[in-house]
Amino acid sequence: MHKVLIVDDSPTLRKMVRASLAGVAADLLEAATGLEAIEQLALSPIQLIVLDLNMPDMHGIDVMKFVRGHRNYKDVPIIVLTTRNDEASRRTAAEAGATTYLTKPFLPQTLATAARSLLEHV
Amino acid sequence: MPPLGEGCSPRAARTMDTFILFLVAGTTYAVRSREVQHMEMLEQVTRVPNAAPFVDGVVFSRGQVVPAVNLRARFGFERTPYDLRTRLIVVRDDDRSVGLVADEGREFIKLAADAIQPPQDALAGLSGRYVEGIASIGDRLVLVLNLKQLLSFSEPLVAA
Amino acid sequence: MSEGFFDGFLDDYFAECEEHLTGARRALLALESSIGDAAAERPVIDELFRYFHSLKGISAMVELRPAEELAHHLEDYLRALRQREVAVTPVGIEVLEQGIQRLGAVIGAHRSKQTPPSTDDLAARIASLAALPGGLAAPAQSASAAASSGERFWTCTFVPTRELMERGIGVDVIRKKLAEVGRIVDAAPRVAPDGTIAFAFTVATTTDDREALDELMADGIVLELAGGAATDGGLLPVAQPLEGTHFGSVAPSHVVRVDMTRLDELIQSVGDLVISRARLVDSLSRIERHVPSAEWRAIQENTLAIDRQLRMLREKIMRVRLVPIGEIFRRMPFVVRDLARESGRKVTLELRGQSTEIDKYLIERMMDPVVHLVRNAVSHGIEPAEERIAKGKPPDGTITLSASTVGEVFTIEVMDDGHGIDAAAVIAQARAVGLPIPLDPSDPQALLALICAPGFSTTADADRVSGRGVGMAVVKSTVEELSGTIRLESTPGVGTRFFIDLPLTLAITDALIGRVGGESFAVPQGAVREVIEIASADVRALEQNEVVPYRGASLPIVRLGKLLGIAEEPVERFHAFVIGTGSAAVGLAVHRVVGHREIVVRAITDPLVKVAGISGATDLGDGRVVLILDPVLIVRLVCDRAARSVGDASTWGRMLA
Numbered sequence: 001m002h003k004v005l006i007v008d009d010s011p012t013l014r015k016m017v018r019a020s021l022a023g024v025a026a027d028l029l030e031a032a033t034g035l036e037a038i039e040q041l042a043l044s045p046i047q048l049i050v051l052d053l054n055m056p057d058m059h060g061i062d063v064m065k066f067v068r069g070h071r072n073y074k075d076v077p078i079i080v081l082t083t084r085n086d087e088a089s090r091r092t093a094a095e096a097g098a099t100t101y102l103t104k105p106f107l108p109q110t111l112a113t114a115a116r117s118l119l120e121h122v
Numbered sequence: 123m124p125p126l127g128e129g130c131s132p133r134a135a136r137t138m139d140t141f142i143l144f145l146v147a148g149t150t151y152a153v154r155s156r157e158v159q160h161m162e163m164l165e166q167v168t169r170v171p172n173a174a175p176f177v178d179g180v181v182f183s184r185g186q187v188v189p190a191v192n193l194r195a196r197f198g199f200e201r202t203p204y205d206l207r208t209r210l211i212v213v214r215d216d217d218r219s220v221g222l223v224a225d226e227g228r229e230f231i232k233l234a235a236d237a238i239q240p241p242q243d244a245l246a247g248l249s250g251r252y253v254e255g256i257a258s259i260g261d262r263l264v265l266v267l268n269l270k271q272l273l274s275f276s277e278p279l280v281a282a
Numbered sequence: 283m284s285e286g287f288f289d290g291f292l293d294d295y296f297a298e299c300e301e302h303l304t305g306a307r308r309a310l311l312a313l314e315s316s317i318g319d320a321a322a323e324r325p326v327i328d329e330l331f332r333y334f335h336s337l338k339g340i341s342a343m344v345e346l347r348p349a350e351e352l353a354h355h356l357e358d359y360l361r362a363l364r365q366r367e368v369a370v371t372p373v374g375i376e377v378l379e380q381g382i383q384r385l386g387a388v389i390g391a392h393r394s395k396q397t398p399p400s401t402d403d404l405a406a407r408i409a410s411l412a413a414l415p416g417g418l419a420a421p422a423q424s425a426s427a428a429a430s431s432g433e434r435f436w437t438c439t440f441v442p443t444r445e446l447m448e449r450g451i452g453v454d455v456i457r458k459k460l461a462e463v464g465r466i467v468d469a470a471p472r473v474a475p476d477g478t479i480a481f482a483f484t485v486a487t488t489t490d491d492r493e494a495l496d497e498l499m500a501d502g503i504v505l506e507l508a509g510g511a512a513t514d515g516g517l518l519p520v521a522q523p524l525e526g527t528h529f530g531s532v533a534p535s536h537v538v539r540v541d542m543t544r545l546d547e548l549i550q551s552v553g554d555l556v557i558s559r560a561r562l563v564d565s566l567s568r569i570e571r572h573v574p575s576a577e578w579r580a581i582q583e584n585t586l587a588i589d590r591q592l593r594m595l596r597e598k599i600m601r602v603r604l605v606p607i608g609e610i611f612r613r614m615p616f617v618v619r620d621l622a623r624e625s626g627r628k629v630t631l632e633l634r635g636q637s638t639e640i641d642k643y644l645i646e647r648m649m650d651p652v653v654h655l656v657r658n659a660v661s662h663g664i665e666p667a668e669e670r671i672a673k674g675k676p677p678d679g680t681i682t683l684s685a686s687t688v689g690e691v692f693t694i695e696v697m698d699d700g701h702g703i704d705a706a707a708v709i710a711q712a713r714a715v716g717l718p719i720p721l722d723p724s725d726p727q728a729l730l731a732l733i734c735a736p737g738f739s740t741t742a743d744a745d746r747v748s749g750r751g752v753g754m755a756v757v758k759s760t761v762e763e764l765s766g767t768i769r770l771e772s773t774p775g776v777g778t779r780f781f782i783d784l785p786l787t788l789a790i791t792d793a794l795i796g797r798v799g800g801e802s803f804a805v806p807q808g809a810v811r812e813v814i815e816i817a818s819a820d821v822r823a824l825e826q827n828e829v830v831p832y833r834g835a836s837l838p839i840v841r842l843g844k845l846l847g848i849a850e851e852p853v854e855r856f857h858a859f860v861i862g863t864g865s866a867a868v869g870l871a872v873h874r875v876v877g878h879r880e881i882v883v884r885a886i887t888d889p890l891v892k893v894a895g896i897s898g899a900t901d902l903g904d905g906r907v908v909l910i911l912d913p914v915l916i917v918r919l920v921c922d923r924a925a926r927s928v929g930d931a932s933t934w935g936r937m938l939a
Contacts (some may be wrong), residue, residue: 012294012340018293032454035481038471039442039453042479052339072477083342085354104342109285168801168907170886171846172893180891180899180907187884187899189891218888222466273890 002026002119003044007037007063008052008081017050020108022039024115034063041073048118049078050111051098053089061096070099077118079111137235143228143264144211147199150228152257152266157213159183161227164190178223181205183212190221196272215269222272233257236264288344292393295344299337299389306333306382314375323370325365330378331360337385349388352401356381359412368412377407436464438483439472453481460485545602545642552596553882557901559588561880607685607694608636610649614683616651621660627679628667629660634684640692644784648694651757655696655780656681658754663700663778673775675699690785697779703772708732730770734758793881793910794859795902796872799848803872804881804900804910811860811867813875818854830869832860839869840920842911861913868917883910895919 004026006017014030021028026047031037040046049067053060060080067073080098082089090101099118102111141152142161158249161185167179167190176195180187190210193222194201202225238255254268309329316322338353338758356378362368384404391398397798440456460466464487472482563585570578611633622629640648664670664679671677682697709723712732720728732738761768766784785791792807820830821839828838839858850873858869881900886892897912 010298010336010340012291012298015294016291016343018287019287033470035453035457035469036478039447039481042442043444043447065921066471069476070473070479081339083338083350083354104339105345106289106343165416166906167907168899170891170896171892172895176889177396180886180909182884184909187886187888187891189888191890201469220888220890263812 002047003029004048004050004115004119005029005037005040005046006033006050007031007034007060008050009033010052013015013052014080016108017111020111021115022114024119025099026115026119034060037063038066040041041076043065046073046076048115049076050081050115051078052081053093064093064096064098077121079118081106138232139235140230141264141266142166142211144209144222145226145228146193146197146224146225150262150264151193152231152233152264153211153213153222153269155230155267157215159212159214159219161209161211163181163206163280164204164208164223166204181210181221183210183219183221186219188212188219190223191273192223194223196205213269215273218273222275226244231259233259233266241265271279292344295340296389296393298340298913299386302333302337303382303386303481304387306330307379309333310375310378310382313370313378314372317370317372317375327360327363327370331357331364334360341389344392346389346392348398348401349385349392351386352381352385352405355405355408355412356385359408362412374411377411379406380404381408406735426434436485436487438485439480440483441478441480456481457483463487464873480928545599548599548602552592552599555592559585559592560902604639604644605645606637607640607645608633609645610652611636611683611685613649613653613881614656617656618660621657626662626666627660627664628677629664629679629681631656631685632680632682634682635686638685638687638692640685640784644692647760648782648784651753651760651782652683652694652696654753654757655844656683657694659778663698665701669701679907694782694784695779696782697777699777702774702776702778703729703733703770704730704774708772711738726770726772729772730768734768791881791883793900794875795877795879795908796842796857796859796875798843798846798872801846801848802876802902802908803842804902804908805859805870805913806897806910807878808860809859809913811863814858814860814869816856816869816871818852818856830858832867832869837867837869838921839871840870840917841873843873845920846915859913859918868921870911870917872911881908881910 002025004021004024006014006021006028008014008017009028009032011032014032018028018030026113029040029044029046037049037051041049051060051063064078064080066078067078074097077099078088078097080093080101081104082093082101083104086103093101099108102114140155142155142158143150143152145151162183164181167181168188169179170177171188173179176192178190178192178195181190183186187247192201204223207226210221211224211227213222238257240255241253252268252271253265255266257264257266288868300497309326313323313326313330316326332779334357335354338350338357341347341349341353349606359368359378363370363374368374381404384399384401388398388401438456438460440453442453446452457466457469460483464485466483468482468484468487470482472480474480566581566585573581614633615631618629618631627791659681660679663679665673665675667677670679680699682695684697686693686695703726705723708729709719709732712719712735715737717732717735717738720732722728732863734757738754758768761782761784766782769781769783771779771781793804794807794810794813796803796805814832816830816839821828822830822836824836827838828841829838831837837860842848853873856873857875858871859875861868861870879902881902883898883900886896886899895912896909897917898910898913899907901909902912
């Protein structure tokens, strides 16, 4: 069974993402901080990460850099959630290795479709 | 009131306020409901020596010591013993909580600001100082009280 | 767009917004008090940035555009502050405050389905602030890395495992535990050569307590005292925290912030427990004769245990509310400096006993009175330099503010080396405004009473008279409301000392309960020398007083019932509280003293019922108000009138008229 890791410090957002991915065939795991996200990664194989960029302890970009820098996880697809008018973050995210991004607000089905297609190619 | 931020859109121009009505010696009085903390039945009151003459004493109300102002005495009427209809109306003025002893509690009503007329000087037995205005509700006259004046104790309101 | 899909999360949205807004308001206050202090500003700016960023994100998800955009502007401004392109200014703080308010209003409007207020004007203001030139020269130091004195650095490595996770031990738990032990300077993931992931924390702590640290070892953490050298395998070199993993707003601390109202509720609950216990003991005493003695002894032991535990609980909660008086004292140098400048005096301020702890409530109430006394000392106490030199004093005046605790009493002293209180001037002023002249004009307490009397002086007068200003009446009433007392010592030409004594444990006290004519009264135990029983036959009349034989001499007695106008049946024997000692002792007579118990003191604050001689109220268990008497004051007032032979002091009203 695929595992998807939802990383966001906002509990509301985590709930919303979880709801959006309800129809996707995967176990949904959550992390509220960058360190916890990495911990989850260390403890079980993750096939997809949905990541918000602004985390209290470790910025999402650094989480991505870490993930991409680790030989075991460098190929895990990462969907980054950004906000409108955040061109700079999108660029940095792309450079840091994001697979794709979604702008808030997004349609739940958009996230679900992106997730499904990335999981298929795992 | 929503806890987030300040109030929402500004109210309509015709301001309505909610009032609580009560009876003292046959007359109906009103106090703004936002000035009222709560109303309760009154059993007994502990007398405080040398307090103002219209103060029956003190009671505990929600854990606080609150003076019980006998409105009959305050308005110059004879005191009557408390009965099952007597109510203690605990009001708030700045950081003071004060109880008003009324003969009977009545309903809540909404009144528009322009429905309250300023009191005329000629009204017998009343001092313009503690009545803020008079409203007509059906065939009743309701005296809207000025709490601050009512609760000040510098002079007697009505000649004893 | 996603019509309706995310609407089910609106409650979560509003709840989370509330948290962020509350946090932002708090952070803004913190920012306001740290303006100019780059090191202190930094973590707060980061915190604010994150709040606005989060608000932006979730507002975008629920498609509340106005909130998203306003939060976006605020975030931009915070980004500019963070990158030190602009500096924090009072105007900026004000705009941020408005921003937070407006944001709250917009969200609130969404919640109550009303039209949200416009945000354009504010957005424009914020944008212009963010674009202002005037950045800061020096780049900010990474504040958290600097060691405070006495701190040592430890590096801690935590390796997560599934087994630990199942036991509930994850990196977040570890972080919280470390935060309890010290200040987390850095936290970052590390990769071992074989690919294993670990987390490295750098913690600064003053604890030498190896035990607390060792406790963590058991949970799979490796703890090492930083030697400074970087080692591979993942330990962090201490000197340089990793860029981008700055800990910022998750700033740990040893302190838990507790809402004052929560503490008050706790104390109220303890008070309620005390009352319930009292009621229980009452009920039990009534069934004592029906209970076999073995059972009764067991019951006694249990009630004693409850007694002990309640006492401890009360003390512990009181401790939580204790705060060092340095909080008030901190303000004083500014007060003194401003005033000294205004009045052209040169004044030195000395502070003593700043770490003395006092109940938080007391601090808040005493802030203004102490400031007032200090102001008075500067503007009315200290003489101009020439005068001082002529008297052989140093040209600069000295004001000493000190705090100390002796037993259950906390004393604040305001002392100045100025010209002292001019008794003659005070008496003259009293005469001028119609206040009664004391019997002994040299008695400092009598002078103090005059100075504190309402109507004693206007601000204009205060300059003429070497007394004090209008606020002394308020100082006195505040102190008395807190069950405290003010004392005065003054030597003309040398200086003045004001003492404020406050009881430390405000809320609960030991009292004796007396009954008169069916009513109960409480008398604080501390004021009572002893309780005696008197035979009515032994009472002698002496002029207008009544006396009884007592310890070989005569004890005047004052009948409480008579004072209060309570009708009493004649009795053969009755009780009296002996107040005062030696020749000043007086007996306050009641019908019976029925017991001694702990009472919860509730203040009587409303002016309508604030009466001299009544120091508060309590509930003895039946919900009725029982008045707490101040016997010392009552006795003093009665004797004062008696000494002046002014009419019959036998009823309270006339006594205090």
